[in-house]
Amino acid sequence: MAVPNPETERSAGRATALVGAVIAVAVLATWLANLPRGDGAGLTAVGQLTGFACSLCALAAVGMMARIPVVTNLMGSDRSVRWHRWASTATVVLLGVHVVTLVVGYAAADKAGLAHEVSTLVTTYPWMLSATVGAVIMVGIAVMSVRRARSSMKYETWLFAHWYIYPALFLSFGHEITDGASFVHSTAPTLVWTWLHLVVACALVWYRLLVPAWQMVTHPMTVEDVRLDGKAAVTVILAGRRLDEYRGQAGQHIRIRFLTRDGWWQSHPFSFSAAPTSTHWRITAAVDGDFTSRLRALRPGTRAVASGAYGSLTAEHRRSASVLLVGGGSGITPLRALLEAFPAGTDVRVVYRARTPEDLMLKSELDALAAARGKEVDYLLGRRNADPRQDVVSPPALRALVPDAPGRDAYVCGRSGFVDAVVWSLRANGVPAHQIHTERFDA
Amino acid sequence: MKRAVPAIALSAAGLTWLLHAQGVIDTDAATRSSTSAAAPPTSGDTSTTESSPASEPSQTTPTTKPAASGNRTVDGPVIDTRFGPVEVELVLAGGRITDVKALEYPNEARRSQFISEQALPQLRDEVLQAQSANIDTVSGATYTSDAYSRSLQAALDRSGITQ
Numbered sequence: 001m002a003v004p005n006p007e008t009e010r011s012a013g014r015a016t017a018l019v020g021a022v023i024a025v026a027v028l029a030t031w032l033a034n035l036p037r038g039d040g041a042g043l044t045a046v047g048q049l050t051g052f053a054c055s056l057c058a059l060a061a062v063g064m065m066a067r068i069p070v071v072t073n074l075m076g077s078d079r080s081v082r083w084h085r086w087a088s089t090a091t092v093v094l095l096g097v098h099v100v101t102l103v104v105g106y107a108a109a110d111k112a113g114l115a116h117e118v119s120t121l122v123t124t125y126p127w128m129l130s131a132t133v134g135a136v137i138m139v140g141i142a143v144m145s146v147r148r149a150r151s152s153m154k155y156e157t158w159l160f161a162h163w164y165i166y167p168a169l170f171l172s173f174g175h176e177i178t179d180g181a182s183f184v185h186s187t188a189p190t191l192v193w194t195w196l197h198l199v200v201a202c203a204l205v206w207y208r209l210l211v212p213a214w215q216m217v218t219h220p221m222t223v224e225d226v227r228l229d230g231k232a233a234v235t236v237i238l239a240g241r242r243l244d245e246y247r248g249q250a251g252q253h254i255r256i257r258f259l260t261r262d263g264w265w266q267s268h269p270f271s272f273s274a275a276p277t278s279t280h281w282r283i284t285a286a287v288d289g290d291f292t293s294r295l296r297a298l299r300p301g302t303r304a305v306a307s308g309a310y311g312s313l314t315a316e317h318r319r320s321a322s323v324l325l326v327g328g329g330s331g332i333t334p335l336r337a338l339l340e341a342f343p344a345g346t347d348v349r350v351v352y353r354a355r356t357p358e359d360l361m362l363k364s365e366l367d368a369l370a371a372a373r374g375k376e377v378d379y380l381l382g383r384r385n386a387d388p389r390q391d392v393v394s395p396p397a398l399r400a401l402v403p404d405a406p407g408r409d410a411y412v413c414g415r416s417g418f419v420d421a422v423v424w425s426l427r428a429n430g431v432p433a434h435q436i437h438t439e440r441f442d443a
Numbered sequence: 444m445k446r447a448v449p450a451i452a453l454s455a456a457g458l459t460w461l462l463h464a465q466g467v468i469d470t471d472a473a474t475r476s477s478t479s480a481a482a483p484p485t486s487g488d489t490s491t492t493e494s495s496p497a498s499e500p501s502q503t504t505p506t507t508k509p510a511a512s513g514n515r516t517v518d519g520p521v522i523d524t525r526f527g528p529v530e531v532e533l534v535l536a537g538g539r540i541t542d543v544k545a546l547e548y549p550n551e552a553r554r555s556q557f558i559s560e561q562a563l564p565q566l567r568d569e570v571l572q573a574q575s576a577n578i579d580t581v582s583g584a585t586y587t588s589d590a591y592s593r594s595l596q597a598a599l600d601r602s603g604i605t606q
Contacts, residue, residue, distance in 0.1 A: 038583035109583035125553040126469045133461055160447060167458060184552035185525060
């Protein structure tokens with residue numbers, strides 16, 4: 001997969017903005033052409049416009065997760081996850097406004113009570129009962145994805161519930177066409193709107209079903225070895241043929257589906273913890289959840305399917321002569337692979353932040369690789385300080401640790417709070433934005 | 444994973460039921476919109492009138508039909524609105540408007556059906572009271588009211604009665 005450069009990124013951004021603008025203008029035009037009149041017209045109009053916006057946000061949210069190579073490579077999977085989250089939040093908020101304004105607006109027009117209006121809508125309008133169920137499912141998924149709720153349930157439960165978004169979107173599509181003021185009487189908008197949904201549906205089927213199925217046939221892969229790295233990490237070696245066709249590079253990650261009895265239906269992202277070769281991949285994950293703790297039980301010979309590689313945290317993005325790698329927690333994994341990727345003689349500093357000494361991953365390898373470059377890894381231990389100015393990665397702390405940071409390319413990887421704090425410190429110390437490369441693990 | 448199988452089975456059953464229930468609702472709505480042209484919600488109690496069957500939507504020429512009882516009916520032209528065509532039929536008895544029927548009105552969308560069902564009786568009452576096409580717009584049914592009044596005015600012009 002091609003590595004994006006700033007120019008292609010800019011032109012892709014322009015193309016996306018153009019497509020977005022065309023869709024927005026078309027939607028506004030159909031909306032304005034079908035403005036309601038009379039009692040409750042204002043609310044009804046708001047309800048119609050938020051209906052459009054809600055649908056578009058849902059498409060964007062799902063599209064962000066379609067793993068379209070262009071999208072993942074240009075945006076980076078961390079950014080696409082963040083956009084997914086924003087788009088999903090917007091979908092649910094707009095859904096609420098859409099439902100409330102239309103019910104109140106229609107009730108005003110019909111001079112009916114709210115309860116009566118709701119029951120009329122749900123029981124007599126085409127596709128409206130389905131749309132109601134779809135909306136309830138969407139709200140349910142949103143509630144489950146609120147950080148606190150999500151952390152209290154098993155990852156598998158959350159993921160399983162998330163799949164219900166597809167039936168929910170199917171159920172809510174019907175009422176847009178059969179009841180939407182802009183669609184009922186006009187064919188062209190209906191066709192365009194349906195086509196737009198079909199494009200996203202096809203992308204999903206293609207990239208999330210057919211491509212992985214094809215990869216399974218053409219690139220069979222098995223687990224060769226599973227190694228525990230202390231209590232905190234597990235390293236898996238995968239063997240296969242023609243793995244170079246994935247074009248993975250040190251610093252990137254890959255999505256892997258282990259074909260075990262319980263786990264075949266979910267794929268997870270893993271960073272390469274060593275530079276990938278055409279026959280072997282090495283991935284390392286922190287043991288911090290249901291899924292990662294079960295990784296330890298993987299048996300050699302287990303089949304696996306991969307898709308990717310993703311991410312722009314690669315050596316070829318480097319602009320300056322020397323390098324600074326800053327990892328937080330399991331964010332050190334891709335940096336470990338990167339540490340090998342720069343040519344010998346490149347000045348590479350490594351800063352590794354973890355909560356406790358037991359949480360340090362790949363420590364002996366890091367020490368050895370740094371020693372080979374005549375350097376030592378700087379370990380920063382302890383919890384994040386609530387006051388970012390007092391933290392070990394605050395601007396003054398970082399300046400003291402790496403005084404020549406502005407002359408280096410910084411590769412930062414970890415949880416997004418950590419990455420944001422480090423980027424803020426680096427920028428405060430005068431590191432130009434184009435010399436900072438990031439990957440966020442949780443986005 | 445063990446709970447996934449019953450969850451999927453239950454969801455599939457739920458979805459099947461939902462689509463079935465939705466099918467029933469949609470069939471009802473379709474029946475309502477196709478039969479409503481034959482039995483408009485505005486039909487009054489002028490049982491003496493031999494009402495003409497729903498006319499062709501393309502028909503734009505007003506027609507006059509004498510009825511056996513001395514009442515006569517005059518069809519107005521079809522007026523197109525964004526939400527569908529409107530056509531009224533006027534029932535006259537000795538220069539007085541005794542009934543107005545909507546032969547066609549917006550009923551393609553459920554929303555339009557709903558609005559028509561509420562607006563048409565109001566419009567009819569207004570006409571019977573005013574004895575002319577000079578009637579107030581029904582709020583929430585602006586387009587239908589306007590087309591109704593225009594079709595009615597044309598029918599009145601054709602009927603030859605003076606007001």
